[in-house]
Structures are given as structure tokens and as C-alpha cells.
Amino acid sequence: MEAKHRVAAARAKDRPTARSYIRSLFDEFTEFHGDRLFGDDPAIVGGIARLGQTYVTLIAQEKGTTTRERAARNFGSAHPEGYRKALRLMKQAEKFGRPVVTLVDTSGAFCGIGAEERGQGRAIAENLMEMMTLRVPVLAILIGEGGSGGALGLSVADEVWMLENSVYSVISPEGCASILWKDAGRAAEAADCLKLTAQDLVQLSVAERIVPERGKGFEETFALLRSDIEAFLDEKQRVPAEELLQARYQKFRKIQP
Amino acid sequence: MIKGLFKKPRNELELSTTGAKPAPSGVYIPPELFTVCPRCKKSVFTSDVQENAYTCPNCGLHMRFPARQRIAWIADPDSFVELWPDLKSSDPLNFPEYKEKLEAAERASGESESVLTGTARIGGIETALFVMDAAFMMGSMGTVTGEKIARLFEHAAEEDLPVVGFTASGGARMQEGMLSLMQMAKTSGAVKRFSDAGGFYLAMLTDPTTGGVTASFAMEADVTAAEPGALICFAGPRVIEQTIRQKLPPGLGRAESLLKNGFLDKIVPRDQQKKFIVRMLRAHKKPRREG
Incomplete structure (x- = not known):
């Protein structure tokens, strides 16, 4: 499939959002709110989830499903307080030895006055640093759009998995085309050049696994994903923290010229 | 090296451009x-600007400094030893027109990447030093930029050196796609390990420091200072205007407003920078390194 079709599928309005994953993959979920510094960001949902016998800290970008909810959740584009809530919950996970699972789905971190005034750059930077040395297993799953720094702020993980039709990109194809060629109409071409599909990114060692999309409501996908997450947690929880951190650092470190 | 400066200003964000004074007839x-x-x-003499550390001799504007x-x-005279000067981008995604842009950037800046390390x-x-150059593809972060920064922090950790860094960047380099974005994680990891080992890192943010560099190593220092008037933001003013479709408050994203909002330790004009940096290096000197 061409890259532009993947981009369209990743953004499709009827695509399951984080909420469907949380409901289908886990046996229970308790949401926690707030960053303890400024506010609570509805674009990012976080809390404790149970998968069989294992508790994990779950952090997800939620775009919303109805028009009203999409607006309330700022279409999944987080402010700094969203990234700071995520970090607070990740540090809590570390304290209690819980693995962290993130579900990534955003067109990008929000670009607005308040976001700048409250330090969007610093908030993301802090997550990148802290996630790199978080002493529990971290799994990031891209379920739709992975928009640049706003997606990376939840994706410094031991493994990055991508749904078959998710995309992960340094800039939107439209943005890339309008900057490079002054023509947003060439977005399809830009999408190709950017190498943003799951297939491309596994090849480039940015992602580890492609999760196939099966069933109209993703029922088969969820069942498969659940057992894959169980296997991941089972394997990574046995790895000594130092070894885990070394491997995580090397995963990103080796992405070089 | 200064050749890239001689072009007409394209917009007001591009501060350090130069232009010709209309010549008297004949x-x-x-x-x-x-x-x-x-x-x-x-109109001021270019030589005066250069001797004045690229500030305007009339109004003090901090222009871009190659x-x-x-x-x-x-740096102290003749003390700079450059590390990894030969690392160059290999155009890993085979991105259209990228090779030509790299060549043009080399001609404009006289450098082979957007950062010098050493x-x-x-x-x-003795200090590990990185200095970014906005004249090289607007200081954008490609894989080589990230590699040199990560190597510098690893080297500084091994050699027990402090790190001083001058940032200047338009953000990630889209011609290297996700490999560019990954440099944010890579450099942040290197800074974190250096910091956990007790290393001291001072960042001086210069105009412009934006996007992926702001959201990684620019904002991860122990002491974060900036030059007067520098644009420092995650999203630039034009991007925000396009997103929210309203005019921005004046000064948004400039160093002075970041200081007010709590994201900088200090604004340091160029004529005070050496004194400030030396003072900070002395304050963080580890006792066992002395003598």
C-alpha cells in the first residue's frame, strides 16, 4: 500500500482510539488525573491497568470519538501538563516496579500560546531523559498517528510496536510538502519520501514489530496484541534493570549516520 | 564562512542578515x-560587527554568530581541538534534493554539519564544547548532528569534563525523516547518562533554538542561559499563528518571556558570556580534578 493510504487509514475517523484498546486489552483500568503542577490534560489518559495477574501503568493519547469529545480532548494534542502527568505516572510506576505501556496516537504536541508559555519543549525533553533511565520495562504502541516530538514524548521504550496502518513521522506530509516545495498538494509524494510507514520503520530499526490489523472492530488484533503484550512483559520483567537500560540506550544510540 | 550572511533579509526572524548600503552616486x-x-x-561596518562578536555596534542586537x-x-587561544570533523550525512533516506542542499549548506557555512564538537x-x-551553526540548514538536527552531540557527552563522561553547548536550530531535519527524530531520544539519553554520572552541563541558547532541539538537549542542562532576544520555542510563531489563527502576544518565544515564565536561569549578553561561563565552570569544578 502506498504511504498516503497508510496516512489516511491512520487518521480515519472510524479508527479505534486508545479507549477501545484499553477496554479490550486489559481486565481493569483505573484512571488517574493531573500533573500536580498545573492541571489535568484530557488529551492524555493515564492510570493503572491489569492484564491477568500483572499490573501496568498505562498512558495513552486519546483523540476522542464524537465531535464534542474530540474538541474536549484537543484532538489528542497534548499540552505540557499532559506530558508532565505522563511523567508523574511513569515515576510512580518505577517506584512500584510496574511496567509501563503507552498507546501513541497524536498528530503532534499542541502548538499554542499556553503550550509555549508552560514549556512544551522542556516537558517533552524531560520525558525523553527520564524514560531513557526508567528502571521498569517500557513498551510503546503506535495505534494511529505518531506525530513527531509529541509522539516521541511517550515513545522512548524498550520496544516500539506499530499497528499495520499506523504512521510515525518527523513532520506531517502536508507540512513537509509546504516547506520543501511550497505546495501542500504534494503531500502524497512527501509521505513516500519521509518513510513513515510501519514497514519502513521496522526496516530502519525505529520500530520492532508490526501488529496486523484484523477484524472489522479489530477484535482479532486486540486478542493478538493482548497475548503479545503478556509475552513481552513476561520476558522483560525477568531482565535485570541495568541490562534493560543498557539495551534501551543502545536501541536509540545505534541510530546513527 | 561569512559569505552566507550576505543576502537580503527574508523575514524579521532572520536576524543576522546583511545588506548593502545605498552607495552615494559615483x-x-x-x-x-x-x-x-x-x-x-x-548601516554599520561589517568589520565592526565582527569585532563586536557579531553584535550591532549601534543598538547591541545579537546577530547570528558563525x-x-x-x-x-x-575558547582560550588555540585551545580548541575539533572532534569528529569528518562525519557527514550520508542521505540515509535518499531524500529528493537533499544532497544538493547539503552541498549548498557546506558552501554557505564553510562547515560540514550543523554542529562543531570538540x-x-x-x-x-578543560571543557567539552559544542556549537551549532544556523548557517548550515538552519542548524537542523540530522543523524550526524545527533551523533556528534551524543559522542561529545559520552566523551565528556569518560574524560570527566564539563560540557558547554551553544544551541541554534530550526529543529529536526525532515530530509532524514524519523532517523532525525530519533536523535532527540539519543541525545537526551546521552545527556541523562552524563548527568547521572555527575557531569556539569551549561547550555547557552542562541537565536533560534526551536523544535526538536528545544524539546531535547537544549532544555536538559544544569544551567540554562540564553542570549538577549533569542527565539526559543517548541513551535515557532508562524506555526502557532497557523494553528490557532490569531495574532500572538508580542515577545512570545523570546528569551525575555522564557525567563519570566521560569524556563531560563539567566539572560547573558555576549560581552558578559565568557566571564559567566568561566564562573559557572569554576563553581562546578570537581575537587579531584584540581592539580
Whole structure:
């Protein structure tokens, strides 16, 4: 499939959002709110989830499903307080030895006055640093759009998995085309050049696994994903923290010229 | 190296561009002799600007400072030893027109990447130093930029050196796609390990420091200072205007407003930078490194 079709599928309005994953993959979920510094960001949902016998800290970008909810959740584009809530919950996970699972789905971190005034750059930077040395297993799953720094702020993980039709990109194809060629109409071409599909990114060692999309409501996908997450947690929880951190650092470190 | 400066200003964000003074009739004045200050609009001698550490001799505007000149200015004489000067982007995604852009950037800046890395003495203190150059593809972060930064922090950790870094960047380099974005995680990891090992990192944010560099190593220092008037943001003013479709409050994203909002330790003009940096390096000198 061409890259532009993947981009369209990743953004499709009827695509399951984080909420469907949380409901289908886990046996229970308790949401926690707030960053303890400024506010609570509805674009990012976080809390404790149970998968069989294992508790994990779950952090997800939620775009919303109805028009009203999409607006309330700022279409999944987080402010700094969203990234700071995520970090607070990740540090809590570390304290209690819980693995962290993130579900990534955003067109990008929000670009607005308040976001700048409250330090969007610093908030993301802090997550990148802290996630790199978080002493529990971290799994990031891209379920739709992975928009640049706003997606990376939840994706410094031991493994990055991508749904078959998710995309992960340094800039939107439209943005890339309008900057490079002054023509947003060439977005399809830009999408190709950017190498943003799951297939491309596994090849480039940015992602580890492609999760196939099966069933109209993703029922088969969820069942498969659940057992894959169980296997991941089972394997990574046995790895000594130092070894885990070394491997995580090397995963990103080796992405070089 | 300064050749890239001689072009017409394209917009007000592009602060350090120079232009020709209209010559009096019948007298030929080589345009490169003069620089028109983008702020006070006065024509000033280019040589005066250069001798003044690329600030306007009339109004004090901090213009963009070519990386190699900045190093010669901040480091003790002849103490800079460049590390990894031969690393160059290999165009990993085979991105259209990228190779040509790299060549043009090399001609414009006289450098082979958007950052120079190495060691130098500053006030007699051995330091790991990185300086970004906005004249190279607007200081954008490609894989080589990230690699040099990560190597520098690893080297500094091994050699027990402090790190001083001058940032200047438009953000990630889209011609290297996700490999560019991954440099944010890579550099942040290197900074974190260096920091956990007790290393001292001072960042001086210069105009412009934006996007992926702001959201990674620019904002991860122990002491974060900036030059007066520098644009420092995650999303630039034009991007925000397009997103929210309203005019922005004046000064948004400038160093002075970041200081007010709590994201900078200090604004340090160029004429005070060496003193400030030396003072900070002394304050963080580890006792066992002495003598």
C-alpha cells in the first residue's frame, strides 16, 4: 500500500482510539488525573491497568470519538501538563516496579500560546531523559498517528510496536510538502519520501514489530496484541534493570549516520 | 564562512542578515563592507560587527554568530581541538534534493554539519564544547548532528569534563525523516547518562533554538542561559499563528518571556558570556580534578 493510504487509514475517523484498546486489552483500568503542577490534560489518559495477574501503568493519547469529545480532548494534542502527568505516572510506576505501556496516537504536541508559555519543549525533553533511565520495562504502541516530538514524548521504550496502518513521522506530509516545495498538494509524494510507514520503520530499526490489523472492530488484533503484550512483559520483567537500560540506550544510540 | 550572511533579509526572524548600503552616486562601495542592522536599520561596518562578536555596534542586537568564529571568541587561544570533523550525512533516506542542499549548506557555512564538537580550555578549564551553526540548514538536527552531540557527552563522561553547548536550530531535519527524530531520544539519553554520572552541563541558547532541539538537549542542562532576544520555542510563531489563527502576544518565544515564565536561569549578553561561563565552570569544578 502506498504511504498516503497508510496516512489516511491512520487518521480515519472510524479508527479505534486508545479507549477501545484499553477496554479490550486489559481486565481493569483505573484512571488517574493531573500533573500536580498545573492541571489535568484530557488529551492524555493515564492510570493503572491489569492484564491477568500483572499490573501496568498505562498512558495513552486519546483523540476522542464524537465531535464534542474530540474538541474536549484537543484532538489528542497534548499540552505540557499532559506530558508532565505522563511523567508523574511513569515515576510512580518505577517506584512500584510496574511496567509501563503507552498507546501513541497524536498528530503532534499542541502548538499554542499556553503550550509555549508552560514549556512544551522542556516537558517533552524531560520525558525523553527520564524514560531513557526508567528502571521498569517500557513498551510503546503506535495505534494511529505518531506525530513527531509529541509522539516521541511517550515513545522512548524498550520496544516500539506499530499497528499495520499506523504512521510515525518527523513532520506531517502536508507540512513537509509546504516547506520543501511550497505546495501542500504534494503531500502524497512527501509521505513516500519521509518513510513513515510501519514497514519502513521496522526496516530502519525505529520500530520492532508490526501488529496486523484484523477484524472489522479489530477484535482479532486486540486478542493478538493482548497475548503479545503478556509475552513481552513476561520476558522483560525477568531482565535485570541495568541490562534493560543498557539495551534501551543502545536501541536509540545505534541510530546513527 | 561569512559569505552566507550576505543576502537580503527574508523575514524579521532572520536576524543576522546583511545588506548593502545605498552607495552615494559615483562612488563604488563594496556591499560586503557594510551590514544593515535588522533592528535599528543603521548601516554599520561589517568589520565592526565582527569585532563586536557579531553584535550591532549601534543598538547591541545579537546577530547570528558563525560557529567557528564563536569558538575562537569563547575558547582560550588555540585551545580548541575539533572532534569528529569528518562525519557527514550520508542521505540515509535518499531524500529528493537533499544532497544538493547539503552541498549548498557546506558552501554557505564553510562547515560540514550543523554542529562543531570538540574540547577547549575556557578560562583555563578543560571543557567539552559544542556549537551549532544556523548557517548550515538552519542548524537542523540530522543523524550526524545527533551523533556528534551524543559522542561529545559520552566523551565528556569518560574524560570527566564539563560540557558547554551553544544551541541554534530550526529543529529536526525532515530530509532524514524519523532517523532525525530519533536523535532527540539519543541525545537526551546521552545527556541523562552524563548527568547521572555527575557531569556539569551549561547550555547557552542562541537565536533560534526551536523544535526538536528545544524539546531535547537544549532544555536538559544544569544551567540554562540564553542570549538577549533569542527565539526559543517548541513551535515557532508562524506555526502557532497557523494553528490557532490569531495574532500572538508580542515577545512570545523570546528569551525575555522564557525567563519570566521560569524556563531560563539567566539572560547573558555576549560581552558578559565568557566571564559567566568561566564562573559557572569554576563553581562546578570537581575537587579531584584540581592539580
